[in-house]
Amino acid sequence: MPCGKERDGDGxxxxxxxxxxxxxxxxxxxxxxxxxxxxxxxxxPSIRVWILSSYLVFVVLALPLWWSTTSIERLSLxxxxxxxxxxxxxxxxxxxxxxxxxxxxxxxxxxxxxRTLFELRKETIPALYSRLELAMDSSRxxxxxxxxxxxxxxxxxxxxxxxxxxxxxxxxxxRAPDLLLDxxxxxxxxxxxxxxxxxxxxxxxxxxxxxxLLNEDAAAGRAVIGWDVxxxxxxxxxxxxxxxxxxxxxxxxxxxxxxxxxxxxxxFLNNGNDLIHGLTQENxxxxxxxxxxxxxxxxxxxxxxxFVVFVPSMSRTPLRILDxxxxxxxxxxxxxxxxxxxxxxxLPPDTPSKLRLTEAELDHVFIGFRAQLLRLxxxxxxxxxxxxxxPNRPLTDFQLDTLYRQRTFENAGSSKETLQSIVKLVDxxxxxxxxxxxxxxxLEALSALEVLYAGVWSVPAxxxxxxxxxxxxxxxxxxxxxxxxxxxxxxxxxxAVYTPLFAPVAVPLLVTLLREVLAWKKTRKARNxx
Amino acid sequence: xxxATAFIVFVLPFFLVVEALDAETVEEFAVxxxxxxxxxxxxxxxxxxxxxxxxxxxxxxxxxxxxALGMYRTVKRLGIPDxxxxxxxxxxxxxxxxxxxxxxxxxNRGHALDLYGENIEVDYRGYEVTVENFLRLxxxxxxxxxxxxxxxxxxxxxxxxxxxxxxxxxEFLKFQDSEEISAFDIAxxxxxxxxKKRYNEIFFMIDTxxxxxxxxxxxxxxILATGSSRIRENSYSYENDDDVGVSVIDSYTxxxxxxxxxxxxxxxxxMKDLFDKYDPEIIRSHPxxxxxxxxxxxxRTLITDFFGGVAHAEVMHTGPPHLxxxxxxxxxxxxxxxxxxxHMQVEVLHxxxxxxxxxxxxxxxxxxxxxxxxxxxxxATLNTKW
Numbered sequence: 040m041p042c043g044k045e046r047d048g049d050g051x052x053x054x055x056x057x058x059x060x061x062x063x064x065x066x067x068x069x070x071x072x073x074x075x076x077x078x079x080x081x082x083x084p085s086i087r088v089w090i091l092s093s094y095l096v097f098v099v100l101a102l103p104l105w106w107s108t109t110s111i112e113r114l115s116l117x118x119x120x121x122x123x124x125x126x127x128x129x130x131x132x133x134x135x136x137x138x139x140x141x142x143x144x145x146x147x148x149x150x151x152x153x154r155t156l157f158e159l160r161k162e163t164i165p166a167l168y169s170r171l172e173l174a175m176d177s178s179r180x181x182x183x184x185x186x187x188x189x190x191x192x193x194x195x196x197x198x199x200x201x202x203x204x205x206x207x208x209x210x211x212x213x214r215a216p217d218l219l220l221d222x223x224x225x226x227x228x229x230x231x232x233x234x235x236x237x238x239x240x241x242x243x244x245x246x247x248x249x250x251x252l253l254n255e256d257a258a259a260g261r262a263v264i265g266w267d268v269x270x271x272x273x274x275x276x277x278x279x280x281x282x283x284x285x286x287x288x289x290x291x292x293x294x295x296x297x298x299x300x301x302x303x304x305x306x307f308l309n310n311g312n313d314l315i316h317g318l319t320q321e322n323x324x325x326x327x328x329x330x331x332x333x334x335x336x337x338x339x340x341x342x343x344x345x346f347v348v349f350v351p352s353m354s355r356t357p358l359r360i361l362d363x364x365x366x367x368x369x370x371x372x373x374x375x376x377x378x379x380x381x382x383x384x385x386l387p388p389d390t391p392s393k394l395r396l397t398e399a400e401l402d403h404v405f406i407g408f409r410a411q412l413l414r415l416x417x418x419x420x421x422x423x424x425x426x427x428x429x430p431n432r433p434l435t436d437f438q439l440d441t442l443y444r445q446r447t448f449e450n451a452g453s454s455k456e457t458l459q460s461i462v463k464l465v466d467x468x469x470x471x472x473x474x475x476x477x478x479x480x481x482l483e484a485l486s487a488l489e490v491l492y493a494g495v496w497s498v499p500a501x502x503x504x505x506x507x508x509x510x511x512x513x514x515x516x517x518x519x520x521x522x523x524x525x526x527x528x529x530x531x532x533x534x535a536v537y538t539p540l541f542a543p544v545a546v547p548l549l550v551t552l553l554r555e556v557l558a559w560k561k562t563r564k565a566r567n568x569x
Numbered sequence: 570x571x572x573a574t575a576f577i578v579f580v581l582p583f584f585l586v587v588e589a590l591d592a593e594t595v596e597e598f599a600v601x602x603x604x605x606x607x608x609x610x611x612x613x614x615x616x617x618x619x620x621x622x623x624x625x626x627x628x629x630x631x632x633x634x635x636x637a638l639g640m641y642r643t644v645k646r647l648g649i650p651d652x653x654x655x656x657x658x659x660x661x662x663x664x665x666x667x668x669x670x671x672x673x674x675x676x677n678r679g680h681a682l683d684l685y686g687e688n689i690e691v692d693y694r695g696y697e698v699t700v701e702n703f704l705r706l707x708x709x710x711x712x713x714x715x716x717x718x719x720x721x722x723x724x725x726x727x728x729x730x731x732x733x734x735x736x737x738x739x740e741f742l743k744f745q746d747s748e749e750i751s752a753f754d755i756a757x758x759x760x761x762x763x764x765k766k767r768y769n770e771i772f773f774m775i776d777t778x779x780x781x782x783x784x785x786x787x788x789x790x791x792i793l794a795t796g797s798s799r800i801r802e803n804s805y806s807y808e809n810d811d812d813v814g815v816s817v818i819d820s821y822t823x824x825x826x827x828x829x830x831x832x833x834x835x836x837x838x839x840m841k842d843l844f845d846k847y848d849p850e851i852i853r854s855h856p857x858x859x860x861x862x863x864x865x866x867x868x869r870t871l872i873t874d875f876f877g878g879v880a881h882a883e884v885m886h887t888g889p890p891h892l893x894x895x896x897x898x899x900x901x902x903x904x905x906x907x908x909x910x911x912h913m914q915v916e917v918l919h920x921x922x923x924x925x926x927x928x929x930x931x932x933x934x935x936x937x938x939x940x941x942x943x944x945x946x947x948x949a950t951l952n953t954k955w
Contacts, residue, residue: 237613237615237726237881238883241724302834303834320882320884321834321835323882323884324834324835324877324878324881324882325648325834325835325878326882327650327878329648329649329650329651329652329653329878330645330650330651330688331688337652337716337717337718339717340716340717340720340722342722360884368884369886370884370885370886372884372885373882373883373884373885374882374883374885375615375881375882375883376615376616376726376881376883377615377616377724377726378615378616380885407885410885411885414885453766456766457765460764460765463764464760464761464764467760468757468760468761517709517765518708518709518710518711518765519710520705520710520711520712521710522708522710523701523704523705523708523710524704524754524757526700526750526751526754527751527753527754527757529751529931530931530935531931531934531935531938534935534938538938538942542942542945545942545946546945546946546949547949549946549950550946550949550950553946553950554950
């Protein structure tokens with residue numbers, strides 16, 4: 040402690056500053072009156088002003104740095120373009136040719152009827168079908184590939200579809216306009232309450248299909264140890280997937296599990312001569328025992344559609360679905376909305392204890408799966424007793440085009456809403472950052488949407504591609520990890536952060552500034568008075 | 570009366586627009602439309618999700634872990650699959666070296682029920698439980714590498730149950746003793762979810778001190794919220810266990826869990842039944858309910874709407890099996906609906922929070938701080954001799 044002896048016994052612990060100041064005072068008092076403080080070089084007012092102003096200059100120069108480091112990057116979004124989307128409408132024209140193969144048939148009348156009925160439906164079901172336009176062409180046959188045609192003929196017994204052509208038997212001529220419109224606008228028909236529409240999974244460009252064979256309890260006497268799943272998939276599922284390849288990209292996985300207990304006890308009841316186990320409708324809702332069944336791998340984030348064959352254990356066979364009056368119904372399959380489908384497979388009592396399922400048992404199951412899959416991806420049904428004459432095409436062109444149109448409409452609406460909500464949220468939440476990638480995604484989604492709205496899409500598959508792209512980009516923009524808003528930071532917290540940092544510096548600076556101003560005023564006054 | 574008004578509102582446009590239709594058809598359409606709308610108002614969700622957050626760590630906060638695990642057990646029991654439950658547990662009491670019962674977490678004095686059990690999936694654990702991760706989870710703004718189990722993959726048909734517990738205060742909840750989330754942040758996150766249609770309805774439940782302040786800032790529709798205690802009121806633990814050595818569960822959560830024990834997957838107990846059962850004497854704080862954003866009557870809102878699994882199942886009638894060689898494909902399937910189509914009236918309940926004047930308090934504080942600064946400067950100036 041070399042400075043210790045200079046401390047003059049003030050009793051304070053020594054710190055360098057106090058000691059140095061004490062030394063300074065000693066020096067000054069030592070030279071005393073011989074030298075005025077103002078004559079010292081470092082005490083000149085101009086130097087004090089320089090020092091003070093350098094601080095101020097530093098603060099002023101640092102302000103932009105402070106501003107840029109504490110503010111959030113918020114690039115401007117094309118608000119007006121997004122707003123103008125609101126008034127745009129999709130153009131999805133449907134052109135229908137009425138084939139007058141036999142001139143004596145009242146085809147003009149038919150065209151007129153179709154048009155009237157169509158306009159009527161547009162009025163009542165505004166959502167999608169106000170966007171549809173019907174172009175009638177009653178000239179004989181047309182070669183355009185995307186034109187639907189309808190003809191009355193004596194060659195068929197039932198209304199029959201081939202490609203985009205609907206043949207209606209003459210004796211059902213009155214039904215023809217209804218049938219055609221049911222095919223083209225199936226969602227628009229006023230269907231009974233509890234329509235299947237809520238079953239449909241959200242659109243996604245990719246789906247995973249998980250096929251699972253569940254033995255309720257393989258240890259209890261009978262076990263299914265294998266199934267010809269590949270064969271069944273290629274027979275029943277693959278044709279559907281091929282047809283829908285424009286819509287979705289499917290990945291398939293399959294598994295067999297040997298223990299899958301139910302979480303509840305099915306009803307045991309006597310139905311005539313048979314003893315059956317029954318699933319009430321409440322049971323169906325809780326059928327999937329998610330706590331103990333592992334139904335899908337979690338390798339990707341694509342949405343999964345589950346397809347489950349449930350083989351009840353021997354003591355629970357037969358397991359049947361009951362209706363409201365506790366009577367077993369003929370169906371053995373059910374769908375859980377957006378989740379997937381389940382088929383119950385009751386094996387006859389004389390089956391061996393270990394078996395491999397073959398097409399004899401599985402055909403029925405996979406027909407059920409196919410129907411469930413079509414329902415889950417949103418394909419419409421054919422109207423009653425309409426037949427398709429192309430057995431290897433599970434979906435007719437009518438259904439496929441309808442699905443394209445429906446999904447296009449949904450995607451366009453959903454991406455429009457997403458873009459609007461991005462703009463709204465950025466406006467509403469002031470500390471939400473908007474980076475370059477978000478802006479790019481928004482711009483690209485916007486241009487895809489603008490192309491979609493500007494075009495006239497007689498080929499619905501093309502429109503779907505644009506809408507799917509717009510949806511993907513808009514969602515990606517919305518879910519961009521960089522868009523996470525900063526935490527809410529109340530004003531008091533800001534003071535609490537800045538005050539301890541800046542108050543100790545600011546007080547002497549401000550005090551000195553005031554002193555300088557007062558001193559300057561004093562000297563000016565003195566100068567004026569003399 | 571309301572029904573009649575709604576009827577007129579729906580029917581009139583049809584009369585004006587569709588003059589060509591005869592009156593009967595029009596009315597049929599309108600009635601069906603009205604009917605459909607009301608069916609939707611009853612319960613239009615198809616899947617359930619749960620986000621369960623225990624925000625505090627350390628052994629002495631054992632009870633918060635137990636709260637969250639208790640809720641986890643209950644939602645799982647009532648049918649939400651593990652893939653739809655996101656459990657955030659800031660600490661692992663089961664594996665704490667101070668735990669006299671390694672691998673177990675108990676929520677009652679007698680160790681009757683091990684909540685940790687054998688089948689438990691903690692999605693975010695330890696230091697992963699942060700405010701940022703919680704908000705990313707809700708808003709869906711996660712990095713592409715985040716696995717499926719750590720994501721909330723909901724859509725506009727999802728009902729979400731959000732449960733939070735930890736140490737909190739007026740409009741904030743502490744995470745891990747190092748950061749906090751404010752009521753504004755949660756409200757904004759819910760609004761972003763609403764904008765992106767990430768939920769159909771949310772049921773928000775929070776057990777912390779001054780919990781009811783946490784839902785006071787919500788402004789998005791279809792949120793039902795409940796909390797354990799009023800502003801300036803503490804939430805207390807329920808009981809101590811002498812062997813574990815700390816409190817094992819909080820009073821409010823214990824009360825709710827006890828109540829939910831009486832509910833099963835098919836029960837028709839409503840939210841109103843639960844809220845009516847709230848007893849400040851037993852809970853030792855005043856639980857609150859906020860339902861002004863929620864557009865269904867509480868007596869028609871089932872507990873299983875939020876805690877349950879699947880809302881509908883549709884039986885499919887497939888055609889008879891046929892061979893691919895046949896020339897004609899039968900209609901693929903018809904669907905029978907077995908959902909309940911109940912007719913109901915929409916009624917809005919109000920329970921507004923008294924949150925006015927907060928803005929002015931903040932303003933006064935800010936100007937007060939500036940004034941004190943000014944006084945300090947003036948005082949220093951005047952006291953300096955020159």
